[in-house]
Amino acid sequence: MNTFTRRGALGLVGGAAALPMLGSPALANEKMTVGALRFTSHAASFVAFERGYFAAEGLDVEFKFFQAAQPMAVAIASGDADYAVTAISGGLVSLAEKGATKVIGGALSEEKGIDGQKILASNAAFEAGLTSPAALAGKNFAVTQVGSSFHYMGAKIAEAEGVAVKYKPLQKVGAIIGALKSGQVDAWSIVPHIAKGLAGAGAVQIIGNVADYIPNYQVTTVFTSAANAANERAKTEAFLRAFSKGADDFNAALVDKTAGDDGATEMVKLIHKYVYADRPYEKAEKSIRNGAMRINKNAGLNMESVQDQLGWMKSEGLIKDSITSDVLVDPSYAPVI
Template sequence: MTGFTRRGALGLMGGAASLPMLGTPALANTKLTVGALRFTSHAASFVAFERGYFTDEGLDVEFRFFEAAQPMAVAIASGDADYAVTAITGGLISLAEKGATKVIGGALSEEKGIDGQMILASNAAYEAGLTSPAQLDGKTFAVTQPGSSFHYMGSKIAGAEGASVSFKPLQKVGAIIGAMKSGQVDAWSIVPHIAKALAGAGAVQTIGQVADYIPDYQVTTVFTSAENAANERAKSEAFLRAFSRGAADFNAALVDKTAGDEAAEDMVKLIHKYVYTDREYEKAAPSIRNGAMRINANAALNMGSVEDQLGWFKSEGLIKDEITTETLVDSSYVDTM
């Protein structure tokens, strides 16, 4: 670090996340493209943008939206996006091995006592007896791509149950939803703002919780190009500070619910600008509230979970055995948990 640590700087924020930041004068109007999915789990970036936290840091941010995690990693490596939040995937790890990307923080996490990602069965599979993960043997499990977070979750769940499942890659979340509704695939796991909405509409059935199989799972990470991590420290630290302020606001409003009812309502309205934009607010609001999982304070990273994920990728032959956490993570930015 140069002159201070991010841990120390973010620690000063504590509960005073609303205090104005002085920013970095050298970064005035620095343009950034931030990759995101239209998920409640990406809310920290949306809050940082809408409440001016990026601007406070001298960052002029625009979003580029994706429909799956792996294409986002490719965009970071190619320079089509500067920072992003997504799950650890085989694609992200392979790009890190090539010296193209680095994880610099943590974002969404499974936490005991907070509704997290849910395991779903199609109605057809449920009626045929798939009423819990214990009946997954011989079933199909939807993933976007091989080596995606869906593949990791499905494999860990099936392994815990001693089940043999077939993974069906469908590329996009929207395609998976359609396949679940039509019974073309039997099972899937997804964040609660999607899972609860589908189950509540009777389109699928909830049969379990991911946290019961992967406790303290580091679902998503903050990452950037290796070039930014190594040579754009001021910019990367500024991004993380703004992102962390957004996460603090989100957690207070919708996870810990310490900010009050008005703040919660304001937060849901803010997120609705990006999530479920095709729905009227009254219909979108319950799903957004239902999707409120913990976003790690100060972008802290659960290294134990990262190591477990790397171990799984190796066991599946999806990455090389010599890849380590140092290959993937630039620990000079990271607060651990």
Template sequence: MIKLNRRQALILGGAAATTALAAPAIAQNTKIKVGALRFTSHSGSFVAKDRGYFADAGLDVELEFFQAAQPMAVAIASGDIDYAVTAISGGLISLAQKGAIKVIGGALIEEEGIDGQQILASDAAYQAGVTSPAMLDGKAYGVTQTGSSFHYVGDKIAQAEGISMSFKPLQKVGAVIGAIKSGQIDAWNIVPHIAKPLAGSGAVHIIGAVQDYLPGYQTTTVFTSTDNAENQRDKTEAFLAGFSKGVTDYNSTMIDMADGEAGVDEMVKLIHQYVYADRPFEKAKPSIVNGTMRINEGAKLNMASVQDQLEWFKAGDYVDQGVTIEDLVNTSYVETMS
């Protein structure tokens, strides 16, 4: 009798389940492009591709990488990519209102007990006394774009603390990193695999956690074109099936430690192909491990968080007042929570 370890069993079980769901419904090797950022938080897609879960679902997946959320939304709307995982932005909502895209599931989420996005202060600001978010009154907060998820989080922090900040759009995550390291901005929030190494270098300081202000925050969502969501159901279900198998492996290994340190090493090696690939494994591993956050099983979607985000964008006039949650989300694919 051949004994399988847990990961082998997951792979074989996942392959069988996914093939049963999707293979009869779509042509094998259906080519799709999936948008991603080079973040640990996008590991569901990386694992699904490398462990064959997308292939088992009948999909031939090409990953296409971006540097911010809004360009990814534009790429979905234009048909340049088919599916993506990223944060909700004003641009995404506006495209949804125009009938171009739909959110179909949830991905990264802030969960109590697991380090999530960190709030950072530049060294200059920290040395000047900014040691907590409450001390950011009058300070410059970095965002990629006006009406981005960073803007949402920063403004929610300001509202909670009763303070006022200016928001400086810098277009790309790399530019924001450069600005906070050089003191051109005073603060920012970012996922832990970026926040912790920056803080460890002494260039910035962690002064708070996003989950203290936004518990259960649906940090990223799974989305696609409206055509895929409404007219290509078999293909969309196949994508979600493969993606969800990748998420299960990731959570089991990195959050629940089901396969111990050996399992973590194997998973990190897989992720390292996409995240910090320019660094030696030994140097990349701590940063990748630091980026571990829960990704929703089965692409479950926190609708209360999505609704709150939508209302914030509307209140700030970053999107049209007439846009509705039905414009933004197709709830027919995954379980929702409120």
């Protein structure tokens, strides 16, 4: 986990806001820590930072980077981070039940026609017959933690195929990649910039698409502490406005491709500061472009998908049957889609 900060007021630049803003920002140098993973799917925050959208809202942002969703949720609950993007997990719901966290919007989504998350097999498993998700019976499916988004995806895929799989918690994405490469686990599902990069290098095999099993899946959400959601409305709305402008720019450049070739290249170079930063641009560019999935406009939240995820967690005994979406979500900030 590490941090990265940038200060100083930058001029307001283009992009549609989730919420109206008139005149000067109401906040001034409001310090804020934003949790993130070094994934293309977190690009809206990176764009908002680099293009001055946070600064224009009066927000002095510092990033804190994590290697899995659940530790990020704990950081929000403890006050070590103020806002973040993460998948819905059993841990996040449990923290919401304790009054510690609230989902305030949606981020990454599976969308028909957009190349999304991939289902992967290790080379060893593929050679032994795991050439499609239908052959997952009895295989080891990698997850970070029990109740994570990886667990949810694996369960939905297995249910659709009518097979039983074994889940292997490995805590961190890096550990999963190493285990998949070495054949210690058989299968996994992950965002395309990682999946295609691994497959292109010959380290794994792509055997399916998550969207075929979970259409319109709300992959990640925007969330904060329950205290921020309830008591820091101006700051929370300012964060969402800046985040939404970053999402608009990202979608235009790499998803809808309406920003032109130069706009797409500029966006890839911006994201490269955070994603695959340890690789030369020439080696990182293709993977970043491959990772472009829709980030919801105005942080809209797909409540049908949220309800499905909560229902699965209840069926697995991961959360209490009494928990409703109201426990997890504050619907007053972003539109429901």
